[in-house]
Amino acid sequence: MKSERITKLVLRFTSFIIVLVFGGIVLSMIADAIPAFKTFGFFNFIFSKEWNPTEGKESYGALPFVVGTIYTSFLALLICIPLAFSTSLFIAEYFNNTKIASVLRTLVDLLAGVPSIVYGLWGFYAIRPLITQLGYSDNGYGIFTSGIVLAIMIIPYATSISNEIIGMVPVELKEAAYSLGATRLEVIFNVIVPSARSGLVAGYILALGRALGETMAVTMLIGNANVIPHNLFGAGNTMASVIANQFGEAEGLKLSSLIAIGLLLFAVTAIVNWIGKFIVRRFS
Amino acid sequence: MEENFLKIQNPVLSFKDLSVSYGKDNKAVKDVTADVKRKAITAIMGPSGCGKSTLLRAVNRMHELYPNINTSGDILLNDESIYKISTTTLRRRIGMVFQRPNPFPTMSIYENVIAGYSLNGSRLKNKEKDEIVENSLRNVGLFDEVKDSLNKRGNFLSGGQQQRLCIARALAFKPDIILMDEPTSALDPLSTAKIEDLLVELKSDYTIILVTHNMSQAARISDNAMFMYLGEMIEYDKTKTMFTNPKDLRTEGYLTGKFG
Amino acid sequence: MMKENYNWRDWKNKIFYGVVVLLSLITISPIIMIVYTLISKGLKQINFDFFLKVAPDPLQAMTAVSSHEIIPGGIANGILGTVVIVIVAALMAVPISIITGIFLYENQESRYANVVRNLTEILQGVPSIVLGIISYLWIVKGLTKGYSAFAGSVALAIMMLPLIIRSTEETMKMIPLSIKEAGAALGVPYFKIMLKVMIPTGFSGLLTGILLAISRILGETAPLLLTILGNTNINLDLSKPTSAVPLQIWEFYNNPNMIDLVWSSSLFLMILVLALNLIAKRISSRFN
Numbered sequence: 001m002k003s004e005r006i007t008k009l010v011l012r013f014t015s016f017i018i019v020l021v022f023g024g025i026v027l028s029m030i031a032d033a034i035p036a037f038k039t040f041g042f043f044n045f046i047f048s049k050e051w052n053p054t055e056g057k058e059s060y061g062a063l064p065f066v067v068g069t070i071y072t073s074f075l076a077l078l079i080c081i082p083l084a085f086s087t088s089l090f091i092a093e094y095f096n097n098t099k100i101a102s103v104l105r106t107l108v109d110l111l112a113g114v115p116s117i118v119y120g121l122w123g124f125y126a127i128r129p130l131i132t133q134l135g136y137s138d139n140g141y142g143i144f145t146s147g148i149v150l151a152i153m154i155i156p157y158a159t160s161i162s163n164e165i166i167g168m169v170p171v172e173l174k175e176a177a178y179s180l181g182a183t184r185l186e187v188i189f190n191v192i193v194p195s196a197r198s199g200l201v202a203g204y205i206l207a208l209g210r211a212l213g214e215t216m217a218v219t220m221l222i223g224n225a226n227v228i229p230h231n232l233f234g235a236g237n238t239m240a241s242v243i244a245n246q247f248g249e250a251e252g253l254k255l256s257s258l259i260a261i262g263l264l265l266f267a268v269t270a271i272v273n274w275i276g277k278f279i280v281r282r283f284s
Numbered sequence: 285m286e287e288n289f290l291k292i293q294n295p296v297l298s299f300k301d302l303s304v305s306y307g308k309d310n311k312a313v314k315d316v317t318a319d320v321k322r323k324a325i326t327a328i329m330g331p332s333g334c335g336k337s338t339l340l341r342a343v344n345r346m347h348e349l350y351p352n353i354n355t356s357g358d359i360l361l362n363d364e365s366i367y368k369i370s371t372t373t374l375r376r377r378i379g380m381v382f383q384r385p386n387p388f389p390t391m392s393i394y395e396n397v398i399a400g401y402s403l404n405g406s407r408l409k410n411k412e413k414d415e416i417v418e419n420s421l422r423n424v425g426l427f428d429e430v431k432d433s434l435n436k437r438g439n440f441l442s443g444g445q446q447q448r449l450c451i452a453r454a455l456a457f458k459p460d461i462i463l464m465d466e467p468t469s470a471l472d473p474l475s476t477a478k479i480e481d482l483l484v485e486l487k488s489d490y491t492i493i494l495v496t497h498n499m500s501q502a503a504r505i506s507d508n509a510m511f512m513y514l515g516e517m518i519e520y521d522k523t524k525t526m527f528t529n530p531k532d533l534r535t536e537g538y539l540t541g542k543f544g
Numbered sequence: 545m546m547k548e549n550y551n552w553r554d555w556k557n558k559i560f561y562g563v564v565v566l567l568s569l570i571t572i573s574p575i576i577m578i579v580y581t582l583i584s585k586g587l588k589q590i591n592f593d594f595f596l597k598v599a600p601d602p603l604q605a606m607t608a609v610s611s612h613e614i615i616p617g618g619i620a621n622g623i624l625g626t627v628v629i630v631i632v633a634a635l636m637a638v639p640i641s642i643i644t645g646i647f648l649y650e651n652q653e654s655r656y657a658n659v660v661r662n663l664t665e666i667l668q669g670v671p672s673i674v675l676g677i678i679s680y681l682w683i684v685k686g687l688t689k690g691y692s693a694f695a696g697s698v699a700l701a702i703m704m705l706p707l708i709i710r711s712t713e714e715t716m717k718m719i720p721l722s723i724k725e726a727g728a729a730l731g732v733p734y735f736k737i738m739l740k741v742m743i744p745t746g747f748s749g750l751l752t753g754i755l756l757a758i759s760r761i762l763g764e765t766a767p768l769l770l771t772i773l774g775n776t777n778i779n780l781d782l783s784k785p786t787s788a789v790p791l792q793i794w795e796f797y798n799n800p801n802m803i804d805l806v807w808s809s810s811l812f813l814m815i816l817v818l819a820l821n822l823i824a825k826r827i828s829s830r831f832n
Binding site: 003004006007008010011012014015016017018019021022024025028029032082083084086087089090091094104107108109110111113114115116117118119120121122124125126152155183184185186188209212213214215216220240243244247248258259262265266269270272273274277 | 553554556557560561563564565566567568570571572574575576577578579581582640643644646647648650656657659660663664665666667669670671672673674675676677678680681682702705709733734735738759762763764765766769770790793794797806810813814817818821
């Protein structure tokens with residue numbers, strides 16, 4: 001039928017736009033990152049610690065930002081996991097199907113709706129003074145502050161999946177364990193967690209992926225120092241925050257370096273998300 | 285090639301060596317050859333998985349909606365191969381009623397009945413449309429029950445009423461044949477009885493092919509019956525004859541409840 | 545000996561329960577703190593001027609703050625900028641993603657469709673700042689030769705695509721197959737079944753997906769940093785720099801004289817995002 005063929009063509013062509021957009025993103029970024037890679041050498045660039053914009057002696061490297069990203073994201077994940085796991089247990093196990101669970105669910109949903117710049121503000125006014133007062137840092141900026149705020153931001157991503165998965169563990173399995181005299185804690189770790197494992201992991205990896213790319217809150221709290229942070233409370237920059245901070249007036253080699261960092265960020269998040277999918281598929 | 289068990293004069297529909305397969309090897313219907321009597325109810329029965337729905341859906345070429353289903357052989361509608369007509373034209377001459385009532389959820393009762401016309405862009409005057417809707421609804425015995433709510437959506441209707449609405453929708457075209465795929469299996473006994481009565485009334489104007497897993501239904505209302513097993517047509521005879529004197533052991537086994 | 549064992553397990557159980565409750569409360573306390581802070585500090589700054597006037601210049605702001613008055617002006621330039629950018633982004637993203645979603649729904653097995661599906665998923669994970677870079681390269685440097693509202697829209701539109709594609713496919717999959725078959729059995733050609741039966745039936749699901757995608761991009765700042773530059777006046781010209789609410793919050797934050805304005809604008813932004821979320825959820829539950 002003619003109209004059928006035309007319709008199918010329209011559907012197919014429109015879907016191709018995604019392919020074009022994706023390909024365009026990859027190609028554009030590679031093209032504009034090449035000057036930086038060429039000048040400094042691909043591996044040199046990734047592992048170089050220098051960030052020197054002085055004319056005549058320009059030298060740029062991505063290492064401080066890669067390290068900064070890894071520090072903040074993994075710290076955030078570390079803090080997020082116990083919080084998200086507890087919240088999921090609260091909502092889907094201990095208080096499953098009760099009013100208070102839906103209140104909590106709504107509140108966690110709200111967490112997801114807060115714009116990241118507002119998180120940055122909260123971090124600036126609530127967390128930073130705390131860190132300063134406790135004496136860990138002079139001005140409160142740094143990896144730790146960003147990590148805490150980041151952790152809260154990514155909790156909804158982890159819980160959205162784990163809430164469902166924990167609730168889907170078959171009642172018969174749990175009852176079998178209870179009938180053998182297990183405590184709730186034991187049922188949780190011996191029945192629920194093994195059964196929900198792939199869902200839990202998927203949620204945490206999703207959360208990690210989100211943390212890796214988060215820009216605004218981190219930019220406002222990490223201290224904008226183009227060095228590898230010297231300890232947990234040191235200032236630094238992540239791949240995302242250095243772009244946010246320095247893209248504005250960048251040109252030439254600096255611009256190319258920033259774009260190269262953007263390419264790295266793109267690759268890292270894509271790989272992490274892919275690993276998450278892979279794990280889920282493997283263990284489903 | 286199966287023998288044509290039942291000889292029928294001037295059949296409205298003829299299956300000629302019809303086979304349907306899912307994928308390359310899985311034959312769901314094997315070489316069915318049979319004629320269908322005009323203005324009568326022909327029942328297709330058999331245990332789950334025997335291919336009865338698959339056979340039915342071949343008549344209005346529904347299988348072409350799915351790329352991995354292949355058909356071979358031919359089906360003649362009034363001596364014309366259905367494959368020589370476009371699917372949209374064909375389907376306007378054949379009505380179909382499904383197992384679960386499926387009125388279009390966003391349309392009113394009125395719009396549902398006339399949907400065959402309006403979705404195809406036919407320009408009918410309001411008076412013509414009103415006539416078609418009223419006639420179809422009267423034909424299925426639904427008009428008096430819904431005449432004051434024609435503009436409401438059909439979801440307040442009971443299952444039986446919804447199914448009658450779907451039959452009205454199929455009738456609106458005045459099709460040559462109405463295909464029914466287990467139309468009462470999702471309904472309660474009272475609604476089932478009402479629809480069975482309706483089908484008996486309808487057969488004076490329409491040819492009905494009825495797939496059913498309910499033997500007693502076939503015995504109650506069909507004129508001819510076809511018994512299928514594992515994709516093959518095992519027996520095809522006048523209903524009374526088949527039920528009282530089945531010729532094949534497998535038919536007898538099914539009818540006496542030994543399997544299925 | 546057995547009795548001791550039993551007690552210790554029981555204690556562990558109770559302690560764990562306490563820990564779970566405590567950590568859950570810790571998890572939700574930020575949202576309570578944030579809402580409280582925004583309301584207590586931001587509400588007083590919201591008046592009619594907030595919506596009608598543009599942002600004050602730093603001098604005005606400084607004078608107001610030192611005399612303990614409410615800073616004059618509002619964020620009209622930001623609000624209108626956001627409206628324009630988001631509408632243009634939606635106009636670009638919605639048709640493409642709904643059609644692509646339908647394509648994926650109709651082609652569950654094909655290899656090409658799976659490639660598209662995978663690319664969509666990867667696209668969903670791309671950090672928004674990377675999309676800002678892309679829009680900078682394609683639009684700011686390429687098309688409009690300068691910062692522009694359109695560049696912001698492009699970045700946000702790319703963000704919206706995967707969200708709406710996925711929700712469209714899911715919505716379509718939830719419609720019972722027999723509805724589609726009923727349309728086909730009536731001899732209706734495919735595109736008419738899609739337009740007049742399937743899409744209306746799935747309308748609430750599609751709308752929910754769109755609203756959620758919009759609420760997602762409303763609060764995005766990073767891609768805008770690289771593309772729209774900001775504007776002290778109201779600007780409706782797509783090819784020129786423009787303001788937007790999240791960007792303005794960033795500007796206020798970076799200017800010690802204006803920093804008190806962050807509360808009201810953040811409150812406004814949050815209410816907008818949450819309102820959209822609520823409407824989307826309401827629509828979704830009403831028609832399920």
